Amino acid sequence: MMAPSFESEYEIRGPALIHPPMTKAMQNRSSSQSAEILARRDDFVPTALNAPETAAATPPSDWQTAMKRAVRSSAELRRILDLPAARGVTAEQSFPTFVPWEFIRRIRPGDENDPLLKQVLPQPGEDSIEDEQDDYPAFSADPVGDLDAAVASGLLHKYHGRALMITSGACGVHCRYCFRREFPYSQVCSSTDQWRPAVEYIRRHTEIDEVLLSGGDPLTMVDSSIERLMDAIESIPHVRRLRIHSRMPIVIPQRLTKSLVSRLTSSRLAIWFVVHVNHPNELDADLLARLGALVRAGIPVLNQAVLLRGVNDDAATLIELCRKLVDHRIQPYYLHQLDRVRGASHFEVSVAKGTRLMRVLRASLPGYAVPTYVREEPGADSKTLLPISRELSGKRCT
Ligand code: SF4
Numbered sequence: 001m002m003a004p005s006f007e008s009e010y011e012i013r014g015p016a017l018i019h020p021p022m023t024k025a026m027q028n029r030s031s032s033q034s035a036e037i038l039a040r041r042d043d044f045v046p047t048a049l050n051a052p053e054t055a056a057a058t059p060p061s062d063w064q065t066a067m068k069r070a071v072r073s074s075a076e077l078r079r080i081l082d083l084p085a086a087r088g089v090t091a092e093q094s095f096p097t098f099v100p101w102e103f104i105r106r107i108r109p110g111d112e113n114d115p116l117l118k119q120v121l122p123q124p125g126e127d128s129i130e131d132e133q134d135d136y137p138a139f140s141a142d143p144v145g146d147l148d149a150a151v152a153s154g155l156l157h158k159y160h161g162r163a164l165m166i167t168s169g170a171c172g173v174h175c176r177y178c179f180r181r182e183f184p185y186s187q188v189c190s191s192t193d194q195w196r197p198a199v200e201y202i203r204r205h206t207e208i209d210e211v212l213l214s215g216g217d218p219l220t221m222v223d224s225s226i227e228r229l230m231d232a233i234e235s236i237p238h239v240r241r242l243r244i245h246s247r248m249p250i251v252i253p254q255r256l257t258k259s260l261v262s263r264l265t266s267s268r269l270a271i272w273f274v275v276h277v278n279h280p281n282e283l284d285a286d287l288l289a290r291l292g293a294l295v296r297a298g299i300p301v302l303n304q305a306v307l308l309r310g311v312n313d314d315a316a317t318l319i320e321l322c323r324k325l326v327d328h329r330i331q332p333y334y335l336h337q338l339d340r341v342r343g344a345s346h347f348e349v350s351v352a353k354g355t356r357l358m359r360v361l362r363a364s365l366p367g368y369a370v371p372t373y374v375r376e377e378p379g380a381d382s383k384t385l386l387p388i389s390r391e392l393s394g395k396r397c398t
Pocket of ligand 1: 173175179180215216
């Protein structure tokens with residue numbers, strides 16, 4: 001098969017918000033690139049959003065309209081959810097609020113401690129909260145060593161046999177604990193030409209048999225872009241599997257269109273789909289029905305969760321999450337120890353507590369329903385297993 005042409009612009013059309021719009025890290029790297037991103041945001045972000053009440057009353061059938069209607073300020077989010085105004089300054093300048101209505105509808109109004117709200121609501125002073133664990137490197141802009149693993153524009157190569165493409169700087173929601181909240185997206189995914197080196201790197205490296213699409217969120221790309229990228233990857237004979245990491249189906253379930261599922265199932269590659277759910281309240285009926293389309297199509301769906309203080313750091317919540325996932329044939333894959341990204345320290349749970357929680361999970365669930373508890377360490381050749389028992393402590397896994 002001939003490699004597809006990448007001459008036309010690699011489009012990230014529609015309303016996608018490029019994030020972060022101008023981080024400290026980006027300011028340090030290139031002020032011109034930051035300006036370029038801000039200029040592009042004017043193209044993508046509509047200036048006249050629907051009134052919140054209208055957006056709430058009429059859920060759109062298409063995902064791009066859902067992106068357009070997303071709430072983009074913590075003050076607005078608080079107003080919608082009947083919460084008092086925040087006292088103090090939030091970190092919205094460096095990492096803006098972005099929450100779609102489809103997610104907001106699952107949050108309990110008036111409850112500041114709602115576990116879904118906590119994931120998306122900027123906290124005053126989140127950049128200055130103190131570290132709790134002193135046995136591990138401090139909170140930083142790049143806690144998992146992404147920048148050191150970059151081998152081509154938009155491509156990270158950390159682990160043997162696998163390479164990860166940063167396909168988009170946009171997401172369907174901004175999670176306050178995101179380990180890429182300061183990632184310099186403007187340098188890696190702004191045009192078609194910047195993808196060519198990544199594809200060529202994979203073509204040269206015959207040991208790579210699996211490509212991961214990540215971001216940002218790869219499903220913020222329009223279908224035609226996803227198709228062109230899949231065409232390119234499918235044209236590389238030694239690539240056998242394509243893994244798609246996306247939170248879009250969780251926060252905007254209508255993103256899983258029939259045409260997208262059809263394109264995935266028609267691929268010559270074995271497709272693995274990895275979603276990101278942290279709390280059982282995220283799994284509503286509409287979302288589960290749509291994920292069911294992937295499962296029925298024969299695509300394995302796995303879930304990654306992050307252990308987050310005040311969100312899911314209790315055994316009952318984690319057990320309910322795992323049960324609900326496997327009830328719908330979604331496999332709990334990883335439970336991640338928080339990546340120590342700057343601004344997220346208030347989410348950290350100690351490894352000792354995580355270990356205790358994992359023991360309860362092991363005692364309460366069938367083995368296939370128990371996620372693997374891991375931490376990502378910069379420069380390591382795999383994720384690091386965290387202790388559940390003495391035998392497993394410190395071992396590597398894939
Ligand atoms: S955790 Fe995933 S969905 Fe959330 S902001 Fe980060 S990349 Fe986007």
